[in-house]
Amino acid sequence: MTEETTIQRRSGGRTAAKMALVAVGMFGFGFAMVPAYQVFCEVTGFNGFVSNEASAGPGDMEYDPDRKVTVEFVATVNGSQPWTFRPKQSRMEVTPGELYTAYFVAENQYEGSTVSQIIPSVAPGTAGRHFKKTECFCFTEQRFAGSEQRKMPVTFFVDPALPERNQTVTLSYTLFDIRDGDLPEYDEEAAELHAGAPQSAD
Amino acid sequence: MTATTHDTHDAHHHGPPPGFFKRWLFTTNHKDLGVLYMVFGLLMFFIGGAMAMVIRAELFQPGLNLVDPHFFNQMTTMHALVMIFGAVMPAFTGLANWLIPVQIGAPDMALPRINNWAFWLLPAGFVLLLATLFLPGGAPAGGWTMYPPLVLQLGDSFPFLILAVHILGISSIMGSINIVATILNMRAPGMTLMKMPMFVWAWLITAFLIVAVMPVLAGAVTMLLTDQYFGTSFFSAAGGGDPVMFQHIFWFFGHPEVYILILPAFGIVSAIIPTFARKPLFGYSSMVYATASIAFLSFIVWGHHMFTVGMPLAGQLFFMYATMLVAVPTGVKIFNWMATMWQGSMTFETPMLFSIAFVLLFTIGGLSGVMLALAPVDLQYHDTYFVVAHFHYVLVTGAVFSIMAAVYFWLPKWTGHMYDEKLGKWHFWLSTISVNVLFFPQHFLGLAGMPRRIPDYAVQFAEFNMISSIGGFVFGLAQLLFVYIIVKCVRGGQKASSGVWEGAKGLEWTLPSPAPYHTFETPPAVK
Numbered sequence: 001m002t003e004e005t006t007i008q009r010r011s012g013g014r015t016a017a018k019m020a021l022v023a024v025g026m027f028g029f030g031f032a033m034v035p036a037y038q039v040f041c042e043v044t045g046f047n048g049f050v051s052n053e054a055s056a057g058p059g060d061m062e063y064d065p066d067r068k069v070t071v072e073f074v075a076t077v078n079g080s081q082p083w084t085f086r087p088k089q090s091r092m093e094v095t096p097g098e099l100y101t102a103y104f105v106a107e108n109q110y111e112g113s114t115v116s117q118i119i120p121s122v123a124p125g126t127a128g129r130h131f132k133k134t135e136c137f138c139f140t141e142q143r144f145a146g147s148e149q150r151k152m153p154v155t156f157f158v159d160p161a162l163p164e165r166n167q168t169v170t171l172s173y174t175l176f177d178i179r180d181g182d183l184p185e186y187d188e189e190a191a192e193l194h195a196g197a198p199q200s201a202d
Numbered sequence: 203m204t205a206t207t208h209d210t211h212d213a214h215h216h217g218p219p220p221g222f223f224k225r226w227l228f229t230t231n232h233k234d235l236g237v238l239y240m241v242f243g244l245l246m247f248f249i250g251g252a253m254a255m256v257i258r259a260e261l262f263q264p265g266l267n268l269v270d271p272h273f274f275n276q277m278t279t280m281h282a283l284v285m286i287f288g289a290v291m292p293a294f295t296g297l298a299n300w301l302i303p304v305q306i307g308a309p310d311m312a313l314p315r316i317n318n319w320a321f322w323l324l325p326a327g328f329v330l331l332l333a334t335l336f337l338p339g340g341a342p343a344g345g346w347t348m349y350p351p352l353v354l355q356l357g358d359s360f361p362f363l364i365l366a367v368h369i370l371g372i373s374s375i376m377g378s379i380n381i382v383a384t385i386l387n388m389r390a391p392g393m394t395l396m397k398m399p400m401f402v403w404a405w406l407i408t409a410f411l412i413v414a415v416m417p418v419l420a421g422a423v424t425m426l427l428t429d430q431y432f433g434t435s436f437f438s439a440a441g442g443g444d445p446v447m448f449q450h451i452f453w454f455f456g457h458p459e460v461y462i463l464i465l466p467a468f469g470i471v472s473a474i475i476p477t478f479a480r481k482p483l484f485g486y487s488s489m490v491y492a493t494a495s496i497a498f499l500s501f502i503v504w505g506h507h508m509f510t511v512g513m514p515l516a517g518q519l520f521f522m523y524a525t526m527l528v529a530v531p532t533g534v535k536i537f538n539w540m541a542t543m544w545q546g547s548m549t550f551e552t553p554m555l556f557s558i559a560f561v562l563l564f565t566i567g568g569l570s571g572v573m574l575a576l577a578p579v580d581l582q583y584h585d586t587y588f589v590v591a592h593f594h595y596v597l598v599t600g601a602v603f604s605i606m607a608a609v610y611f612w613l614p615k616w617t618g619h620m621y622d623e624k625l626g627k628w629h630f631w632l633s634t635i636s637v638n639v640l641f642f643p644q645h646f647l648g649l650a651g652m653p654r655r656i657p658d659y660a661v662q663f664a665e666f667n668m669i670s671s672i673g674g675f676v677f678g679l680a681q682l683l684f685v686y687i688i689v690k691c692v693r694g695g696q697k698a699s700s701g702v703w704e705g706a707k708g709l710e711w712t713l714p715s716p717a718p719y720h721t722f723e724t725p726p727a728v729k
Binding site: 011012013015016019020022023024025026027028029030031033034037044078117119125126174176178 | 312313316375378379380382383384386387388413414415416417418419420421422425436439440441442444447450451454455512514
């Protein structure tokens with residue numbers, strides 16, 4: 001390489017370094033999409049986002065006592081685990097702004113004790129934000145003894161801000177058996193339980 | 203021309219190093235690496251092609267005939283991964299390596315050793331990926347899109363798949379950084395950005411896309427990996443994650459990726475059509491801006507791959523309109539190519555034939571793309587053979603045809619010999635007729651409701667599938683002719699002049715054919 005060419009043509013090292021920085025940044029961006037997606041769904045109510053935290057009760061909310069909305073209940077077991085899980089009632093007529101309690105029944109058909117996590121979902125997506133639970137078995141992990149059957153309550157109200165076109169709201173729960181360690185954050189007790197779970201049972 | 207005389211003078215200590223391994227394993231020469239990339243791409247084209255032959259043979263008749271369904275799923279998955287990451291991307295990168303320095307008057311790529319590294323990562327990645335075929339449980343079979351939770355059930359091939367994707371990603375990111383660094387820093391004096399050949403422009407934009415989105419794919423597959431082995435719950439609903447989020451991240455990569463597979467093709471035909479129409483490219487600057495617009499739009503249309511996930515109306519409308527917008531700059535390009543040919547004194551050598559077929563058939567793929575962009579009708583087309591027909595029109599008669607056109611166009615420059623024009627025309631007509639027999643009926647199959655990625659189908663689809671398979675076999679065989687033509691041309695043939703084509707314009711055509719091992723060590727003067 002002669003001297004004149006080095007003057008006229010730069011080596012490109014700086015450009016390469018900048019581009020490498022872009023690549024690293026975009027790798028991070030991929031991960032940043034995870035919380036961004038959560039926030040986006042929470043704010044817009046897209047994707048039928050349902051809060052899994054207790055909300056305050058309806059309080060003195062103003063509402064139309066004559067308005068009726070149908071709430072349907074669905075319960076599903078994820079995968080082909082030996083569980084039964086069903087709603088005690090298939091539907092309820094509710095007035096938005098008033099508090100109701102519905103019951104779901106789950107039965108662990110394993111011999112041994114196990115842990116489940118139940119995940120809610122609301123359809124249609126536009127109703128997700130307006131379906132409020134003050135108390136729910138889905139807020140925490142549920143432990144079941146071997147062959148235990150349990151009736152579990154969910155206390156909820158439908159926000160009167162629910163759009164008029166939503167005549168029917170479906171509350172769907174999916175039960176996940178998580179004793180294989182699908183969940184990252186066990187409390188100690190659960191971790192012990194996990195460690196003690198029989199390996200042959202999966 | 204002073205540059206080249208200087209080269210020949212210095213050739214005694216500037217030729218390739220002696221010894222096969224020393225030359226090809228350790229080479230940092232952009233021409234050698236370009237050849238390696240292209241040979242690798244050709245090899246993968248045949249491996250991926252063999253998988254396609256298995257698919258078409260199984261689908262020749264209804265019923266489970268040749269392979270078991272799990273192996274069929276491995277074939278559809280691996281065919282896509284091999285063709286995208288093994289054939290088309292390396293072939294384009296090879297063309298970039300060979301051509302960009304000689305088109306901008308640079309002595310080599312900006313980072314020659316990175317270049318060597320980027321190439322040799324590819325065989326490593328594909329050893330990992332192809333090795334999965336021999337693992338218990340077989341190769342990845344959940345589709346190349348790697349959707350969880352299905353992909354997490356792959357078994358032994360899963361970590362191989364993830365690691366292979368990482369390696370291939372690193373390779374293409376390094377290759378692209380090198381291309382950007384070369385184009386921005388190594389241009390001959392006077393070669394301003396708006397004087398660069400369209401192929402260089404197309405690759406500059408493509409390289410930016412690769413650097414922007416391949417890391418996102420790397421992130422997505424890393425999340426799959428940690429979900430599987432380290433107890434995270436990015437995509438596991440039980441842990442508060444969401445499998446649909448994977449699709450968002452994947453297609454944020456995936457849609458720019460499909461433009462990565464086509465923008466260099468736009469650059470290639472923008473070089474070939476003016477040559478054989480003997481007119482300058484119509485609307486050069488609009489071509490540059492159209493390419494950049496397509497690249498920008500590629501980042502905001504990913505949702506059109508996901509219309510059926512339960513996306514809210516606002517999302518469907520946004521992605522539908524944004525997607526339809528892509529047709530505008532693409533239309534600009536197609537009309538510019540037509541205007542370039544308009545009233546030109548055209549001749550129809552093989553590269554021109556492939557380029558004209560590209561314009562025509564890519565447009566068919568583009569129009570079926572506009573149909574798929576319509577959210578209401580996509581609900582029916584989704585995951586049917588209509589989608590298969592669409593993306594094969596843009597990828598086979600688009601990307602692959604452009605690569606073939608490029609090989610015929612620049613082969614005399616690379617080898618110093620003319621290829622056999624008569625055989626080239628045979629290859630063209632066999633390929634073009636058979637590829638339409640192969641893919642056109644798939645539109646009808648899809649509209650009639652035949653799902654993709656299925657080893658068996660209802661009997662009413664039998665005729666069109668048989669026609670499609672026959673087209674597939676002919677297309678596959680025709681590619682053996684392609685290899686024969688290349689080998690024959692490398693070994694000998696009519697001497698090529700430095701200009702090769704009567705209407706060829708650009709710095710690479712000022713070099714003798716074959717181009718010397720080192721070129722433009724002293725920058726050429728660009729007016």
